[in-house]
Each structure stands twice: as C-alpha cells, then as structure tokens.
Amino acid sequence: MSGRKLNLTSIEEVRSYVIDNNPKHIKVGVFDIDGVLRGKFISRDKFLSAIDNGYGFCNALLGWDVSDTLYDNSEYTGWHTGFPDANLRIIPESGLILPFQNETLFFASEFVGTAEAICPRGVLRRVLQRASDMGFSIKAAMEFEFFMFRESSDTVTEKDFKNLRTLSPGSFSYSVLRSLVQEGLYQEILDTFDSIGIDLEGLHAETGPGVVETAIAVDSALGMADKASIFKAFMKILAQNRGLMATFMAKWNEDLSGQSGHTHMSLWSNDGRPLFYDASAEHSMSEVMRHFLGGQLAYLRDFAAMVAPNINSYSRLTPGYWAPTAATWGIDNRTVGIRVIPGSAKSQRLEYRVPGSDVNPYLSMAAAIGSGLLGIEKKIDPGAISVGNAYAKEVPESRRLPSNLETSAVLFGASAEAKDLFGEAFVRHFADSRSFEARQFARAVTDWELRRYFEIL
Known part of the structure; x- marks a missing residue:
C-alpha cells in the first residue's frame, strides 16, 4: 500500500x-x-x-x-x-x-x-534557535546502514539471537546482483518512503551479509531529523510486514563491520548564502567552516553520549571497521571522525562519521550542530589535518573517543558546555539515563563470559 x-x-x-x-x-x-x-x-x-x-x-x-x-x-x-x-x-x-x-x-x-x-526534538529546536540567533541555518542529510534478516520477532527469540538467517549471504557491496534479485523489496522501500515525502537519493547493498544502505536527500536540520526518525521506525515495520527483520544496532555481530548513521551538514546564512566555501582558502574551507569543524572536534569526546548512546555503540568504534576512534579530521578521508568533502559553494560540507545507525537523530544532530556553533563562538581551530590512516595517528586524550557508555555519561553530565547548549535539565536526565543503561549491562552475564570462565575457573 x-x-x-x-x-x-x-x-x-x-x-x-x-x-x-x-x-x-x-x-x-x-x-x-x-x-x-x-x-x-x-x-x-x-x-x-x-x-x-x-x-x-x-x-x-x-x-x-x-x-x-x-x-x-x-x-x-x-x-x-x-x-x-x-x-x-x-x-x-x-x-x-x-x-x-x-x-x-x-x-x-x-x-x-x-x-x-528533556524532549529530544525540543533539544534540537533549541540548538537550531541558537544558530538562527547567530544568523545561521543548517542543511543536513543522513545515511543509514542496516542489516536485514529472514527472521521474525518470534524466531530470533526462539533462536536466542544465534544462527540468524541474513537476507543474503556474504559481503557484496554495491551489488547489482543482490539489488536486482531483491528488486521487489528495494522498489517497495523506494516507493514507500517516496509516498510520504522522504526522498531516498540512494539505496544499495553494503558490505556484509544482508546489509542495506540508504541516503536521505538533504533537508533542513529539523526536517532531516524528523525524516530520519520516521525512516528508522517505518523501515522496521515494512520489513516485518514482509516476513523480514531490520536492525539498526550499531554492531550486531563481532566479526562484521558496524552500521553507521553518518550525518552530512553545511552552514548557510539566514538569507540563503552558503558559508562553508571560500575559493581563496586552503581546501576552499572558509573561516566559519574551520571554526565549526574545530568545535565539533573539541567537544566530540564530551558529547559522545549523544552520538554513541548505547552499550553496543562502542563495539562499533574500533580500528579497522570503518568507524572512527578519535576526533580527527581530513579531506575526503574515511578513516577520520569528521570528513571534509570539498565541492562547490553549495555542496561543500562536513560528514560527521561517529554516529552509528542506533542514534536518536534529534540528539546526534543537536550534538553535531551545537558543538559546531561553540566552535564559531570561540573561534576554535581544528588543528592538524590527518592524512592517510587516521587510526595510526597519535592523538591526545582530549581528542580520543570514550571507550564505553559509562565514561561517556560521566563526561556528558559534567560538561558545562553541554548544559549551556542543551539545558541543565536535559543534560542531567540524559546522563543519568546512560549511567542507568551502563549499570544494567554491568549486571549481565554474557555468552562470552560463560564460554571463557564456566569450566576453567
């Protein structure tokens, strides 16, 4: 329908x-x-x-x-x-x-x-109002990778989430074979979201068994967060109506790459002029763009809870799996935390690569934009560019991403800048909610622990 x-x-x-x-x-x-x-x-x-x-x-x-x-x-x-x-x-x-x-x-x-x-949409609206008061508007786009399975909510429970049947076997990124064999599904996804005003400008098989990636066409930041949130919710419904399941977990299998929720964004004046491009500057990066990027890098560690909000988020942020591990930046470099994508005045943009597909789009967008605004206000320089493999780059602790949710919650709850941007009530509530999540996990006994310790200890 x-x-x-x-x-x-x-x-x-x-x-x-x-x-x-x-x-x-x-x-x-x-x-x-x-x-x-x-x-x-x-x-x-x-x-x-x-x-x-x-x-x-x-x-x-x-x-x-x-x-x-x-x-x-x-x-x-x-x-x-x-x-x-x-x-x-x-x-x-x-x-x-x-x-x-x-x-x-x-x-x-x-x-x-x-x-x-503490409303997620309200948090983003307040950040965007701050941008507007500074004379700025933001255009944004989000990409999501998600795994699809030939399972139901009943069968995954019966199987205890083991030996799950993926939509297709093997890794076959950008596969024409996979997308045409599954043409009915792909076309239904495209038609369904087109019918409700969510333009998917890309849809293809990604690396990993049963992985699909989509890119939502650019919109205002609030419009994009609305569309991204609806997309995630409705994609799961569409899949289950077909006897399939889709997961937006950051990483569902330790042997496979995680699933990203990359966010592209550019800054514009309230009267419609692009502000990231300067033809006379190095890499055509305007001073505003450099400061916006500088703020994103400076506060990525403190705001990590908003862009890596779950226990599982940190399983994805590991070297060699196409996900960043530090607040680094580079020109068209996919090993960094924030990728500068050169282009024309209208297309030059930043790709915020830390979020996984498990994010709440309203909160990850608020963190990315809010930190950029702080960079403009404080004239923060992004520092040295990363060339080549950013995973091998030595970075100070202030630029390293937290390794777990508990640390992220503590950093976020203590951040004066977070309280200024998002409101003290939200920061306190969200930090406490992430601490609760971390404590729930600390009580769990995992399969890994049983396999490792059950007999030998």
Whole structure:
C-alpha cells in the first residue's frame, strides 16, 4: 500500500482536513529519549481537542529504557512523582497517511510544558534557535546502514539471537546482483518512503551479509531529523510486514563491520548564502567552516553520549571497521571522525562519521550542530589535518573517543558546555539515563563470559 504526505502547515489546516475526511481514529506518536516511536490511536473527537489543547502520555515514557524498565535515578519522573501525564502538541507538518495496510492518518508530536526540557526534538529546536540567533541555518542529510534478516520477532527469540538467517549471504557491496534479485523489496522501500515525502537519493547493498544502505536527500536540520526518525521506525515495520527483520544496532555481530548513521551538514546564512566555501582558502574551507569543524572536534569526546548512546555503540568504534576512534579530521578521508568533502559553494560540507545507525537523530544532530556553533563562538581551530590512516595517528586524550557508555555519561553530565547548549535539565536526565543503561549491562552475564570462565575457573 502507498502512503501520502499531507503537506499541512498549520493547526487550522489540520482541523479542516480531519473534519472534511472524518476518520474515526487517528494514530499519534512521539519519539522517546532512545529514538523509539511510541504511539496510540485516539478518536477523531479527542484528536480535534488535542489540536487546541494538546494531549498526554504517562510521563514514564521519558523515564524508562528500551525494555520499559524504569530508571532508578531520574529526577524528572519515577515513583516519587506519581507518574502524571506529560503533555504533547501535535506537529501539523508531520501529517501523513501511513504507507501500510489500513492507510491510517498519522501525526507526530513533541513534548511541551515541563517535559519539553528533556524532549529530544525540543533539544534540537533549541540548538537550531541558537544558530538562527547567530544568523545561521543548517542543511543536513543522513545515511543509514542496516542489516536485514529472514527472521521474525518470534524466531530470533526462539533462536536466542544465534544462527540468524541474513537476507543474503556474504559481503557484496554495491551489488547489482543482490539489488536486482531483491528488486521487489528495494522498489517497495523506494516507493514507500517516496509516498510520504522522504526522498531516498540512494539505496544499495553494503558490505556484509544482508546489509542495506540508504541516503536521505538533504533537508533542513529539523526536517532531516524528523525524516530520519520516521525512516528508522517505518523501515522496521515494512520489513516485518514482509516476513523480514531490520536492525539498526550499531554492531550486531563481532566479526562484521558496524552500521553507521553518518550525518552530512553545511552552514548557510539566514538569507540563503552558503558559508562553508571560500575559493581563496586552503581546501576552499572558509573561516566559519574551520571554526565549526574545530568545535565539533573539541567537544566530540564530551558529547559522545549523544552520538554513541548505547552499550553496543562502542563495539562499533574500533580500528579497522570503518568507524572512527578519535576526533580527527581530513579531506575526503574515511578513516577520520569528521570528513571534509570539498565541492562547490553549495555542496561543500562536513560528514560527521561517529554516529552509528542506533542514534536518536534529534540528539546526534543537536550534538553535531551545537558543538559546531561553540566552535564559531570561540573561534576554535581544528588543528592538524590527518592524512592517510587516521587510526595510526597519535592523538591526545582530549581528542580520543570514550571507550564505553559509562565514561561517556560521566563526561556528558559534567560538561558545562553541554548544559549551556542543551539545558541543565536535559543534560542531567540524559546522563543519568546512560549511567542507568551502563549499570544494567554491568549486571549481565554474557555468552562470552560463560564460554571463557564456566569450566576453567
């Protein structure tokens, strides 16, 4: 089935559309701290009321992890608060007809009121407002790699996630054979997202059994984060409707490369002039571009929790697996943390290569842009360029990425710059949520431990 983007821009247009089309129920959703889409069906009358007055989800939605386990260290919510509702507003421009069987009317939402301080979309909006106040706007694009399996949620559980059947065997990057054998699937992906206004400018097989990579066409930073979040959620639905599964884990198998969520971005003036290009400068990098890059590099370590937000994120950030391990930069160099891509005035850009496909797009985008703005404000120079293999480059500890989530959480929670950019309430809440995740993992007994220690010790 094909969906449809509604192109509504105001509450008045949304109200008129619902009254004219008279759907009995409407699906509403919101992305939580981990980028998971949570939602429910509400009646037409309740939706019309929500347009004006908002609606609520239990605020536990912002106080639990991906398995619905409550954080034990959240100030915002917990048993001590009684779990009141968190208020949300409908986002008019998010309206679409879902591209699935029943062609349901859908709207995304964002948190308001006290919950807005820790709402991921709200965090990005505040960073973008800071950019606008400085005279800047940002264009961005995201790429995602994801593994696909001939499995279901039942079979992966029954198999205990072992011996999983991938969509295709072997590594065959950019394979025409694979993409044409799977042409029905590839075409369905392209058609589905095109129908709801998400233009996939690239789709191909990547390195690894069953790996697919897509690139979402450039948009405003907020528009891109919206599209990237919807893409991840709907791609998993599309796959399961076909009897398949897609995972956006940063690394699902220790012997295979991880899955990236690379982010491309460029800075523009509010009146539409590109600001990263200077034909007279080395590598055509304007002073603004150098300072923006300098800020991204300077704060990559402290903000790592936002771009590597899960335990598994750090399994991907290892040498030799196409993922960076330090805050390095280079010209068209894929071994660095941030790749400068030379081009024309309109196409010159930065590729932020640290995020995996497991990121919450709103938060990874906020970290990448916010750190760049700090670089402009403080006139931070990016330092020495990396040439050749950046993995072999000696870098100071301040430019090394943390090796685990626990360290990232501590660094993020202590960062004065993070509190200035993202708000103290968000920094405290998010740092605590990552510390909780790290403690959950510390309690686990893994297969590796059993194989290594069970008999011999």
